[in-house]
Amino acid sequence: MASHSRHTLHHLRTAVNRQPDRFVTNVYTRMFAIDPDLRDLFGVSMAAQQIAFHRVIDHVLEAIPAESGHADLVEFLAQLGRDHRKFGVEPEHYHVMYTALMGEFASLMEGYWDEEAQQTVSQAMMLVTGVMRGAAETATHPARWTAEVVEKYRISRDLAVVRLIAHAPLTFNVGQYLEVHIPQWPKQWRNFSPSIPPNPAGELEFHVRAIQGGTVSSAIVSETSVGDVWTLSQSHGTLHVDRDRPVLMVAGGTGLAPLRALLIEMSKRADSPPTHIFYGMRYPGELYDLSVLRRIAATNPWLQVTAVSEEERDPWWITAVATPAELGIDHEIGTLADVVVGAGNWEDHQVLIAGSAQMIEATRRKLIIAGVRASRIQHDPVY
Template sequence: MEPEIVEPPLSAHEQALIRASVSVVEPFAAEMTVYFYAILFARYPEVRPLFPQAMDAQRGRLLRALLRIVDLVDDPESLVRFCGHLGRDHRKFGTLGAHYPAVGECLLASLAHYAGPAWTAEIAAAWTKAYGTVAGVMISAAEQDEAVRPAVWPATVVHRLPRGHGIVEITVRPHLPYEYAAGQYVGVETPWWPKLWRSYSPANAPREDGTLTFHVRAVPGGSVSGALVHRASVGDVIRLGPPQGDMVLDAAAHSDLLLVAGGTGLAPIRALVEEVARRGGRHQVDLFLGARTSAELYGVDDMLRMAQRHHWLTIRGAVSQEHIPGIRGSLPDVLAEYGPWYQHDAYLSGPAQMVVAATKALTLGGTSPDRIHHDPFETPVLSLP
């Protein structure tokens, strides 16, 4: 259950003041986040251990969350939902209710610093009210969450399997029961990079033995992905944050499903296929796998075996940079060729460019936007749909 807003909603005038002030500081957004964390750690050094040593990614998350909150100031229901997600997720960092006033003080000081003469007492009052609302929702959500589940789940690596092209399949067993839905994603922290969290989608529906399998590709400069691919071995213990995301089967209104996967985006799509099987195959599923070359169509053999077992599952490939009879073309082109899909619920997972292009193709083909499901292009801890 989402917490209720703890303060009156902002008036239209207050919303306008907040948006106007953001437009003033937006050109200095990157510098402002650096300034914010500098004064936060200087004034309240006790909060520094909550954050990773490398702060670049964290600054970006703060900015995205701030802009998202501003975007939702006139939509109280969505604002409560978003801030509730943030409050629950912040538990894994060790955030306490006592930390919120410090953050609010430094946030307003940063906004005032970069707004300059445009910062007025009226704008400060509007931001104080807005931050009080956001902090109240986050604290309430965290308290409710604390009553029913842990903040983090230690999990032991029990299996490791290279899948080629820099991808490794890692299976972990949480030390405590871990409830999630197929299609969701999970924050992962490794012992080699404390406080640095990255999100991965389990490639399986919930299992009786409680294990989760992740498909991880080592990306250039990726500390967590590099550690998981090159350093993690059986017996190592990682930590999981709470499951997140709304790309779940219960969101479907139609009995026909269109699943579209590119790269390691196959993981949550595979989990959804398993979930359909767990429910007795009550959906007809068309699955499209996209890649630049046939060699990059990882996991296709596994999915073809699943199609042989399940009559309701049809699989097609789309290869954009290699001529292969039957699977030539980009994903949007192939989707348009086999469509229309307006009587399907569509689930998309993969690189942002692919998701955007596929969404456009489906919308042009008549698919209602509310029937197109995907999670954030990046799934950082502070960026939720």
């Protein structure tokens, strides 16, 4: 790419990031003015969608002028195109997006928007919309699946387990997460990790904690009932276990789900590597799945389980089914990051971390400081 073209895209990125909320709002306003029916594809609240849209445009304007990484950008855009099928986006809608973007870019760069700038930005946006459209049109798997809730039970006041049966075979790998929306909040998509491996029966299990201010998670815990039909879309994530190196797993709360699924899958193999999982919560009574981990460890000598809690005792409102001591599981007090780093040398291990963004960042940082290579640490995207 010529230096002038790079300069144009850098300048445009700066202009976009000067007032990102206004930029995104204006683009969507232009899109809905061109095709008012597009508004029906999105939920009542578009806050999360607008944040994601800005991230994509910012990434594109950074990646296209870069010297390398173009293959990764194309794959990113292709996945984005496949993902957008779940909203009901059709091929003709990409021209609407292109037109709205070009109109807003011209407005942002008033005074700098000459023929050469217009051509540079046009080529960049044609790349974006073209790759997305092409990937969507050539995708071989369905845009959506449905699954029916067959069992739901609450473990505590803010935690529930939901089991479903899919109406058609699902396509995902063990350890991945799925995009989900529920009938109580249609068009509001959230990511949840199945806690069991994919199977021919289409059985799914999700562990969901109601987070403060979380409309979807709160509705699942309090309102989901047997017979509800959930809609599921694309699978994402690359958590996996290589068999040539010992494994360290760190699970915080419902972040246990994808690691639990991996452990169940590993228990079916004869060549699973030595694995140590640290499973933590604030209170010991919140470690709701310790008994399952104990059962897996009882028949798989390669697995070692350590329970971690920040507090030594439960408050009055938590009643534990069984304490770590009663289950014969080692119990350490402290944060997951501190306990894991203090428990040994993990330099030769592959590391999988799942849980809250704060826990993932803290644990990853301390492990790297302790000598673990960043390239050996896996976790899902942190937002």
